[in-house]
Amino acid sequence: MRDPANKNGGWPLFEVFIRSKQGLSHVHAGSLHAADAKMAIENARDVYTRRNEGTSIWVVPSEAISASAPEDKGELFDPADSKIYRHPTFYTVPDDVECL
């Protein structure tokens, strides 16, 4: 996903995910360099949550993330295009029948 040799003074790169409030999932906020995961969380607090943006932080070493390749987009996602019967709007039902 990223240059694996991308270090900052020997510190590896971590991806940061923030949960903004209980009930919502963690969302990718950005990345930062840290010597280890503990420092990455401490630094993420200062970099990404200075204004109450978070209630919980995840950090993941960037090199641990596997990503789908852009050239596989068609193969992975196009098959869903033709399956319109997976959406409720595909079905015709009478207007006056409730709770459908």
Next chain:
Amino acid sequence: MVHEAGSSDDMRERFDAWVAAENKIEPQDWMPEGYRKTLVRQISQHAHSEIIGMQPEGNWITRAPSLRRKAILLAKVQDEAGHGLYLYSAAETLNFSRDQMEADLMSGKAKYSSIFNYPTLTWADVGAIGWLVDGAAIVNQIPLCRCSYGPYARAMIRVCKEESFHQRQGFELMMALSHGTAEQKAMAQDALNRWWWPAVQMFGPPDNDSPHSAQNMAWKIKRFSNDDLRQKFIDMTVKQAQALELEIPDPDLKYNEETGHWEIGEIDWDEFWAVVKGHGPASRQRMANKRNAHADGAWVREAAVAFAEKERAGAQNVAE
């Protein structure tokens, strides 16, 4: 989205069409080398500006006139560090390492905004920077929130949200001084006199001397020309100066009834280029501080790595 298939001309054509249709480019997508290089240069230069930009204001943290002003200034300088880090993070997605960016800054190969090579001589300069420099930065940065490169656009959205506090605290500080004693008002006017022209120059060379603009506009990296953004800043700031009861240091400044815009006198581009080339009043000091801080911090970075390795080894021994 464009991926590697077909000839490079085909890919380039599909890329141009994709971007022209206001679609975003993400890190793994195919992109022309020129697009990547332009972004690396612009984003890293922007990040370096945030980092070097901590120095002129940091100069006043220990001498802020009240605890309230000190807390505000500390928070602002901390934000600048944060903005630098969001931007480094965005630039790193272009497969350009942070170590290399730091090295380029310290060797002088990479530039940063020339405005930070001016000294902060009085407390009023802290207000003038927030009001004028951050004000100009906002005008520059709001269109960048719609930049075609996803990670840069996302970083800029965060930056812009936070930047508005910077401009407002600066204006409030200037207001307190300009409506204070005669001495305080004179100090505010002196700061405006020194910061006005460098702030106007922040938008870069005039359109007829900005060779990469057309390509950057086509790539949707840039949305408005330097002169258009500059005009927007001038119109907005002249009115703010009136509210502060301060005078813009330009005898040629006049309102054009027909266009509805304020027109300014000649900009000293010789001074601008001299400062860009490293001959600003505080250029050497800014670079020396950066290099010294980097060298002085080396043992901390090394110790942190050694500690992390020791902790990992310890955890492994326990597991065995």
